[in-house]
Amino acid sequence: MSPRPATAHLRRPEILAAAREVIRERGVNGTRIADVAERVGTSPPAVLYYFESKEELLREALTEVEERFYAELQSELTRIPSARDRLVWLVESTVDSGDYDAVLWIELWPQALRNEELAATREALDRRWRGAIAEIIHEGQQRGEFAGGDPDELARLTASLLDGLLIQVALEDSEVSSARAEELCLAVLERELGCAFRQPVGSLANVPSGGY
Amino acid sequence: MTAVPATARRSAREQILDAAVERIASDGIDGVRIARIAMDARVSTSLVHYHFESREALLAEALEHSFELAGDVRIGEDNGEAPSHAHRLAAMIDQCLPYPGTLERDWLLWVELWLRAARRPELRETAARLYERMHRWFGAAIDAGIAAGEFAETDVGPLVDRTLALLDGFGIRVLIRDPAVPLPWARAEVWRMLAGELGLDEEVPPR
Numbered sequence: 001m002s003p004r005p006a007t008a009h010l011r012r013p014e015i016l017a018a019a020r021e022v023i024r025e026r027g028v029n030g031t032r033i034a035d036v037a038e039r040v041g042t043s044p045p046a047v048l049y050y051f052e053s054k055e056e057l058l059r060e061a062l063t064e065v066e067e068r069f070y071a072e073l074q075s076e077l078t079r080i081p082s083a084r085d086r087l088v089w090l091v092e093s094t095v096d097s098g099d100y101d102a103v104l105w106i107e108l109w110p111q112a113l114r115n116e117e118l119a120a121t122r123e124a125l126d127r128r129w130r131g132a133i134a135e136i137i138h139e140g141q142q143r144g145e146f147a148g149g150d151p152d153e154l155a156r157l158t159a160s161l162l163d164g165l166l167i168q169v170a171l172e173d174s175e176v177s178s179a180r181a182e183e184l185c186l187a188v189l190e191r192e193l194g195c196a197f198r199q200p201v202g203s204l205a206n207v208p209s210g211g212y
Numbered sequence: 213m214t215a216v217p218a219t220a221r222r223s224a225r226e227q228i229l230d231a232a233v234e235r236i237a238s239d240g241i242d243g244v245r246i247a248r249i250a251m252d253a254r255v256s257t258s259l260v261h262y263h264f265e266s267r268e269a270l271l272a273e274a275l276e277h278s279f280e281l282a283g284d285v286r287i288g289e290d291n292g293e294a295p296s297h298a299h300r301l302a303a304m305i306d307q308c309l310p311y312p313g314t315l316e317r318d319w320l321l322w323v324e325l326w327l328r329a330a331r332r333p334e335l336r337e338t339a340a341r342l343y344e345r346m347h348r349w350f351g352a353a354i355d356a357g358i359a360a361g362e363f364a365e366t367d368v369g370p371l372v373d374r375t376l377a378l379l380d381g382f383g384i385r386v387l388i389r390d391p392a393v394p395l396p397w398a399r400a401e402v403w404r405m406l407a408g409e410l411g412l413d414e415e416v417p418p419r
Contacts, residue, residue: 027327029242103330110240110323112388119388130392156392157401161374164381170330171339184374191408 012050014040016061019054020104028058028107058111059121062104066125069093073132083140084195088186090136091197094162095169095181102170105163130155140193147194154192161185225263227253232274237317241271241324272335275325278318279342297357302417304353305402308346308379309395310387319387347372357410364411371409378402 018039022031031054037044051057073090080086112119134155140146165181186197222230231252235244246267250257264270294300310319325342329335350372357363382398403416 025331027242027331029240106326106330109384109388110327113320113323114240122388123390126390126392157378160381160385160393160398161378162381163384164377164379167326167380168343168377171326171336180373181377184370184377187370188374188405191405 011040011042011046013064015042015047015050016057016064019057019061020065023058023061023107024103028054028111031057033057055111055115055117058104058108058118062108062121062125065101065104066128070128070132083136083143083145084197086136087133087140087189087193088197090133091162091182091185091189095165095178095185102166106167106170126159130159133158137193140195145195147192149192157192158185158189161188224253224255224259226277228255228260228263228270229274229277232270233278233321234317236271236274236324237320241328244271246270271328272338275321275328275335276338278321279325279338297353297360297362298412299417301353301357301406302403302419304350305379305399305406306419308383309399310383311395316387319383323384323387343376346376350375354410364409366409371406375402375406378405 015036019031019036022035022039026035033044033047033051033054036054036057037047040047047057051060072093076089077086080089108118108122112122130152134151137146137149137154138151141148141151162181162185165185169177169181183198189195190197228249231249232244235249235252239245239248244267246260247257249270250260253260260270264273294303307315310316325335325339329339351368354363354366354368354371358365358368379402382393382402385393386395386398399419400416404414406412407414407416
C-alpha cells in the first residue's frame with residue numbers, strides 16, 4: 001500500500017472531479033488511472049491510494065454528484081412548500097444539468113451490462129433517485145395536490161422518461177433540447193397526476209392546447 | 213441477424229460489415245478487434261483495411277449498416293396486415309423494445325451509438341438521422357389512425373417525442389436487466405400513455 005500522501009484530505013474531491021472530466025472526454029474504456037492522475041497533477045499511486053480501480057472511481061465520482069444533488073434537494077424541500085413546485089424543481093434541475101452529466105450516465109449503462117460491480121452501483125443510485133421522486137408524489141397525493149396512482153410505479157415511469165429525454169439532451173447539447181425535455185416530462189406528469197405543472201398556479205385558464 | 217434481402221449476394225464489404233455488427237453487439241464498441249472481424253467474415257485483415265480506412269470508419273459504417281437494415285425491415289413490414297391501426301401501433305412498440313434475439317442485439321448497438329455520439333459530433337448526425345426516421349415512422353402511423361377515425365385527434369409531434377423517450381428510457385433499463393422495469397410492464401406503460409392520448413382501450417393488444 002502506498003504511503004499516505006501529505007495533502008491527502010484535499011485530494012479526494014479533486015481526483016473525482018478530474019475523473020469525471022476524463023471520462024466525459026474519453027469514456028470509461030478510454031480512461032486509465034494514469035490519465036486521471038495526470039489531470040489532477042499527481043501520481044497513479046496517489047490515485048490508487050483512494051480508489052482500487054477505475055470502476056470504483058466511476059462509482060465514487062457519480063455518487064459524489066448524486067450526494068450534492070440530494071443535499072440541494074433537501075434544502076429546496078424546506079424552501080418549497082407545495083409538492084407540485086417540488087416536482088417541477090426536481091424535473092428542472094435534472095434536465096438543466098443534463099448535457100453536462102448525462103454523458104456519465106450514458107457511460108454507466110453499458111458498463112452495468114458487462115460489469116457486476118457497476119450494475120450494483122447503478123441500481124443503488126437509481127433506487128435512491130426513484131425513492132426521492134416517489135416521496136414527493138406520495139406527499140402530493142396526501143395533500144390532495146395530485147391524483148391517485150402508485151407512487152413507486154409513477155417514480156419508475158418518471159425516472160425512465162427522464163433517462164430517455166436526457167439521451168436526447170446529451171446528443172443535441174443545446175438549451176432548446178433541455179427546455180423541450182422539461183416540457184415533455186411535465187406534460188406526462190400532468191396527465192398522470194391531474195395537476196397543472198407547466199404554468200404558474202392560478203393561471204389554469206391559460207392551459208396550452210399541447211403545442212410546443 | 214437482421215433480415216437480408218434474399219436476392220442480394222453479400223459482397224466482401226457487406227460481409228465485413230455484418231461481422232462488425234455482430235462483434236460490436238457482443239464485445240462492445242471498444243472491445244472490437246479488426247483481426248476478429250476479419251476472421252468472422254472469412255477475409256484477410258488487409259482486405260478489411262482496404263475497404264475501411266480506419267477502425268473508426270469501420271465502426272461508424274457498421275452502426276449505420278445495421279440500423280439501415282433494421283429500419284428497412286421495420287418500414288417494409290408496414291404492409292397493412294395488422295387488424296387495426298391500434299394493433300399496428302402495438303406491433304411498432306414491440307419493434308422498439310429489446311426482446312431477446314435480433315431486437316436485443318440491435319439495442320446493444322443502439323447503446324454503443326449513444327456512447328460514441330455523446331462524445332463525437334460526426335456520429336451525432338447518424339444518431340439524429342435515425343431518430344428522425346423513427347419519428348416519421350411513428351408519426352405516420354398515428355396520423356393514419358387519426359385519419360381513419362380510429363384514434364382521437366392530438367398533437368402528434370410531442371406525443372411521438374414522449375413515446376420515443378419512454379421507449380429509450382425503458383429499453384435501456386430492460387437491456388441491463390433492471391429489476392424495476394420488467395419488459396411486459398414497460399410495454400404496457402408505453403401503450404397506456406399512447407392509449408390515453410389517442411382515446412384507445414388502455415389494455416395493450418396481445419403480442
